[in-house]
Amino acid sequence: MTTTVSPQQTTTTPPTTGSAELPSVAEGAGVWTTGPRGALLGLGIGAVLLLVIAPLTLGGFGLDLLGRYLCVAMVAVGIGLAWGRGGMLTMGQGVYFGLGAYIMAMHMTLADTTLEGETIPTFMRQNGVEQLPELWGIVQHPVVAVAAVILVPTGVAGLLGWAIFSRRVKGAYFAILSQALAAAFAVLIIGQPVLTNGSNGLSNFHSLFGWDLSDQANRTVLFLVVAAVLLVMLAVTWQLYRSRFGELLVAVRDQEERVRFLGYDPALIKTVAYMIAALFAAIGGALFVPVVGIISPADIGVVPSIAFLIGVAIGGRSTWLGPVLGSIAVSFAGTQLASAFPSFWVYLQGLLFILVIGFLPGGLASVLGLVRRRRSQGANDDGGQAAGSTTAPVSSEQEATR
Amino acid sequence: MEILISQVFAGLSLGSVLLLAAVGLSLTFGQMGVINMAHGEFIMAGAYTAFTVQQVLGSAGVSLLVSLPLAFLIGGTLGLILEATLLRRMYHRPLDTLLVTFGVSLILQQLARDIFGAPSVDVRLPEFLSGPVMILGTPVPASRVFILVLTVVVVAGLSLLLSKTSLGRRIRAVVQSRDLAEASGISSRRTDALTFFIGSGLAGVAGVAITLIGSTSPTLGTTYIVDAFLVVVAGGIGQIRGAVIAAAGLGLLQVFFEFGTTASIAKVIVLVIVVAFLQIRPQGIVATQTRGLA
Numbered sequence: 001m002t003t004t005v006s007p008q009q010t011t012t013t014p015p016t017t018g019s020a021e022l023p024s025v026a027e028g029a030g031v032w033t034t035g036p037r038g039a040l041l042g043l044g045i046g047a048v049l050l051l052v053i054a055p056l057t058l059g060g061f062g063l064d065l066l067g068r069y070l071c072v073a074m075v076a077v078g079i080g081l082a083w084g085r086g087g088m089l090t091m092g093q094g095v096y097f098g099l100g101a102y103i104m105a106m107h108m109t110l111a112d113t114t115l116e117g118e119t120i121p122t123f124m125r126q127n128g129v130e131q132l133p134e135l136w137g138i139v140q141h142p143v144v145a146v147a148a149v150i151l152v153p154t155g156v157a158g159l160l161g162w163a164i165f166s167r168r169v170k171g172a173y174f175a176i177l178s179q180a181l182a183a184a185f186a187v188l189i190i191g192q193p194v195l196t197n198g199s200n201g202l203s204n205f206h207s208l209f210g211w212d213l214s215d216q217a218n219r220t221v222l223f224l225v226v227a228a229v230l231l232v233m234l235a236v237t238w239q240l241y242r243s244r245f246g247e248l249l250v251a252v253r254d255q256e257e258r259v260r261f262l263g264y265d266p267a268l269i270k271t272v273a274y275m276i277a278a279l280f281a282a283i284g285g286a287l288f289v290p291v292v293g294i295i296s297p298a299d300i301g302v303v304p305s306i307a308f309l310i311g312v313a314i315g316g317r318s319t320w321l322g323p324v325l326g327s328i329a330v331s332f333a334g335t336q337l338a339s340a341f342p343s344f345w346v347y348l349q350g351l352l353f354i355l356v357i358g359f360l361p362g363g364l365a366s367v368l369g370l371v372r373r374r375r376s377q378g379a380n381d382d383g384g385q386a387a388g389s390t391t392a393p394v395s396s397e398q399e400a401t402r
Numbered sequence: 403m404e405i406l407i408s409q410v411f412a413g414l415s416l417g418s419v420l421l422l423a424a425v426g427l428s429l430t431f432g433q434m435g436v437i438n439m440a441h442g443e444f445i446m447a448g449a450y451t452a453f454t455v456q457q458v459l460g461s462a463g464v465s466l467l468v469s470l471p472l473a474f475l476i477g478g479t480l481g482l483i484l485e486a487t488l489l490r491r492m493y494h495r496p497l498d499t500l501l502v503t504f505g506v507s508l509i510l511q512q513l514a515r516d517i518f519g520a521p522s523v524d525v526r527l528p529e530f531l532s533g534p535v536m537i538l539g540t541p542v543p544a545s546r547v548f549i550l551v552l553t554v555v556v557v558a559g560l561s562l563l564l565s566k567t568s569l570g571r572r573i574r575a576v577v578q579s580r581d582l583a584e585a586s587g588i589s590s591r592r593t594d595a596l597t598f599f600i601g602s603g604l605a606g607v608a609g610v611a612i613t614l615i616g617s618t619s620p621t622l623g624t625t626y627i628v629d630a631f632l633v634v635v636a637g638g639i640g641q642i643r644g645a646v647i648a649a650a651g652l653g654l655l656q657v658f659f660e661f662g663t664t665a666s667i668a669k670v671i672v673l674v675i676v677v678a679f680l681q682i683r684p685q686g687i688v689a690t691q692t693r694g695l696a
Contacts, residue, residue, distance in 0.1 A: 089497045163677060167684045172437050172496055176631040177677060183628040184673045191666025302628060306504055313501065346512040353505025357498050358488055 039238050042321060043231060050227035060216050067223045067291040069331040070230050074284030076312050076327035077233050078277030083309070084317030085246065086273040087253030088170075092178035093281045093308050095185045096153040098300030100282030102189070103152060104289045105202035106136055107145035112206050114140075123197045133195055142209050149286040150279065157278030161271035168267075170256070179302060186301035201296025208290045226287050230324070233280055238320055240276075249273050250318075310349065313356050316365025326363065407540040409657055415546040417653025418553040421646060422611055423626045424633035425557060426604030428645045430481075431634055433577050433597045436489050437500040441630065442623025443510035444480055444602050448473035448609020449618040450518060452525050463528035466610070473606035480510075481602020485595055507623065514620040522619035531614065545614040552611055556604065561642050563600075573597055636676050638686025647687050652676075 054066055075093050082088045110132075113121045120132045139145040160181070164174055189196045196202070211218045240246045251259045252266045259266050289295050298304070308327075315326020330352075337345040360366060427441045448469075455469040456462060484506060492499050531548050534541035564570035572593045575583040584590050612622065633652060637644030652672060659668035680686075 087497075089500065091500075160677070163681060167681050169680055169684050172431075172435070172500065173635055173680070173684075175437070175497060175500055176628075176635050177680075180628050180632055180673050180676070184670045187666045187669050191664055302624065306501070309501060343512055343516055347509055350505040350508035350512070353508065354488065354502050357505070358492060358502045361495070361498060 039320070043235060043238075046234070047227075047231055050231070051224060054227070055220050055223065060219060063220065063223050064291060065335060067226045068288065069328045070226050071284045071288040071291060072308070072331050073311075073324045073327040074230055074233060074287070075281040075308050076315075076323040077230070077237055078280030078284075079308055079312045080317055080319070080323030081237055081240070081249075081280075082273050082277035083312065084319070084323065085241065085253065086249045086270055088270060088274060089175040089309075090178045090274065090277060091175050091302075091309070092180075092182035092185075092305050093277065094182045094300035094302075094305030096157060096278040096281035097285035097288070097305075097308075098185060098189070098295070098297075099153045099156065100149045100285030101289050101295040101300070102196065102202070102285075103139055103145060103148045104286040105205070105295045107139045107142065108205045108208060108289065109202055110136060110140050111142075111208075111210075112204075115207065123200075124194065127194050129194055135195060149282055153278045153282035154275045157275045158271060161274040162267065165267040165270045165274075179305070182300070182302050182305040186297045189297045189300070199297050201294055201298070202289075203294035203296075205290060205293055213290060213293075222290055226291060229283060229287065233283075234321070234324065241320060245269070245272070307349070310352055310356070312363075313361075314352065314363050316363030317361075319363070319365045322363050322365045404540050407538055408542065409661060410654070411537065411540070411542050411546075413654035413657035414650060415542075415550060415653070416657060417650040418550045419608075419612065419615070420626075420629055420633050420653055421649035422549070422553045422556065422608040423605070424630040424637075424645055424649060425560060425642065426477075426601035426608070427630050428634045428637065428642060429560070429604070430598055430601035432641065433573060433601075434489070434493060434594055435496040436493070436598075437496060437503065437631075438481075438484070438489075438602075439500055439503040439627060440480075440484060440506040440510060440623075441503075441602070441605050442625075442627030443507045443514075444477040444605035444623075445609040445612065445626055446514060446618070446620065446623040447480060447510070448477050448606030449525075449613045449622055450514060450609075451476050451606065452610040452613045453518075453523050453618055456525055462526045463530065466528055466531075466614075469610050470607060473610045474603040475606070477606025477609070478599040478603030481598045481605075482595060484602075485598040489598075490591075490594070507627075511620045511623070518620070520620060522617040524617045525613035527614060543615075549611045549614060552607075556607060557642065557646060560600075560604070564642065569593075569596060632673070632676055636679060636686055638688040641686065641688040644686050644688030 050070070055063065058066060075097055078096075079090065079093055082090050109121050113119070118125075120129060121136075124132075139148055164177060169177070190199045192198070205213060207213055208218075208222070211221075213219065213222075248259065248264060248269050252264075252269050256266045259269075285295070285300075288299075311327030311330035312323040313326070314322075314330060315324065316322030333348075334345065337348065356363060362369070423441075423445055426444075427438065430436055430438055430441070451473040452466070452469040455472060456465040459465040459468065484503070488502055488506070489499055492502065527545055531545045533544055535544045535547050536542075537547075562570075564573060572583070572588050573596075575586070575588055576590050576593050576597075580590055583593075608626075609622070612618075612626070629652070633645055633649045636652065637646070637648035655672050655675060656668050659671045663671075
């Protein structure tokens with residue numbers, strides 16, 4: 001993490017502190033998986049749980065809830081990539097989540113309106129709009145809508161990321177800009193009630209691509225699609241983390257200047273990672289809308305954007321599965337606690353931020369890693385080979401990342 | 403002409419509020435590289451101090467005079483506690499302080515909600531601040547003039563402190579090179595604590611000022627924190643002079659774009675301008691010259 005706050009600090013900070021702050025990447029990776037076989041095993045277990053057991057055991061309500069968690073977890077996968085691996089603390093993922101969600105919601109609202117034999121949505125008629133705004137007309141066709149969900153957020157992230165990273169704006173500056181972006185986006189959505197229905201958001205969807213959403217069979221299929229998309233994202237990130245790109249990304253996080261001196265362009269690497277994170281968030285948002293049935297500015301502003309981060313931090317930001325597991329756990333705890341003890345849940349969230357990030361920056365994954373290392377150290381000590389304890393984990397790490 | 407004057411005044415007034423909210427942030431940010439998201443909640447604490455003092459004392463004028471120093475103490479104490487318990491151990495992880503202090507801000511917000519209730523409360527204006535004042539033949543609200551004057555006093559006092567006193571010299575030394583300052587016998591730990599006390603105390607003062615132009619709610623901090631951060635980033639981190647220019651600039655731009663469009667569009671335009679500006683000067687308006695990388 002080369003978080004250069006001020007130029008003075010670069011000169012005073014010894015070059016090695018960056019890598020010492022976070023647990024090494026491989027340490028985290030080694031916790032959840034060991035090499036391709038472990039990854040396949042992880043994905044396989046996930047697939048069986050999500051694609052077979054969950055639909056068979058959970059009712060319609062439970063499935064919807066789990067589907068919602070999975071959509072949020074997609075954002076977490078992207079944050080793990082950008083923040084955990086790339087060191088870019090993006091506090092504005094709500095923007096990309098919101099872009100995907102609103103594009104999808106606009107398309108679905110239009111489709112429902114057409115089914116009802118109207119030309120413009122009800123909330124627009126109530127606002128006295130006579131003609132469909134052009135912005136809405138574009139996403140009327142399902143193919144265009146899906147393309148827009150993919151292209152618009154990645155395009156925005158690409159432009160913005162390139163503008164920011166190529167000028168070497170990083171660390172705190174980037175975090176603050178991304179946060180301001182989330183604030184501005186929420187304000188923009190609320191401020192255009194004619195286009196977006198303001199702070200009420202868009203809701204009451206009946207169909208998705210012609211499929212009736214009140215039919216339980218269709219909802220189950222929708223859940224399976226969500227689960228499959230998340231599994232694909234995990235497979236993609238696993239491959240990315242093993243690739244040269246993944247290694248470069250970590251290198252940029254730990255020592256950006258060295259990567260630059262080696263002839264690579266850190267801005268390009270960071271922009272690509274940021275775009276992938278944005279894409280994942282947008283897909284999560286687009287699937288969130290049919291699963292949950294509503295999208296409003298309350299889901300995408302500054303606070304929800306930061307709330308995406310806590311699950312990632314708890315699970316272990318630089319690990320492969322940590323962000324997903326942490327995010328699902330936090331969503332689950334949130335729904336369980338928030339309705340029963342709303343104020344306790346807020347305190348708990350605050351405490352989690354303080355404890356996990358202040359005292360356990362590697363997340364729960366690093367606890368497992370510590371335990372494992374202590375155990376292997378003990379074993380080595382018994383054999384009278386204390387020196388081996390430091391090298392043993394390294395070799396397994398290298399196996400895991402290559 | 404009258405429209406122009408009132409627009410310029412509105413912009414400067416907004417800028418002065420932003421500056422008041424940002425100047426303490428700029429101090430703590432520049433000093434320690436600590437990004438304090440709870441700064442907004444210190445502002446809120448100041449606002450609720452003004453509210454509570456008025457409930458107790460009754461008279462609006464007296465309570466304003468009492469709550470200004472009291473809010474400084476309360477904000478400063480909160481900051482001191484935060485620095486001593488959490489931030490001290492995280493100086494080498496500036497990005498992480500951002501999230502830890504966000505956790506603190508969540509807790510403080512909920513605390514305010516549980517103590518004062520979620521609905522917003524109002525602080526009555528003192529008599530002498532409720533009417534308009536004529537400036538160049540244009541009527542402007544006296545409360546806003548008061549905030550403008552307060553901001554000038556606070557910023558002037560802070561720059562005097564930084565440039566003339568021995569504490570200011572120590573602060574500047576630590577900002578420029580922590581290691582060298584320590585090597586010359588400055589206790590960076592004590593300097594840090596004092597800086598944080600002053601910076602957070604200024605947030606409390608900002609909170610009192612904000613009660614004069616709007617109502618107070620537990621989410622008051624979140625409305626100002628993002629803009630305050632933008633001021634700090636655009637001005638150049640740790641640069642009081644830069645923060646002044648940036649705050650005035652952002653305030654004026656916001657008001658002028660609002661005039662032609664809506665508040666929300668203006669906000670987005672201002673953000674785009676800041677991003678574009680950072681393209682030209684990534685270190686902000688005022689930057690210390692170094693030979694360091696990046």
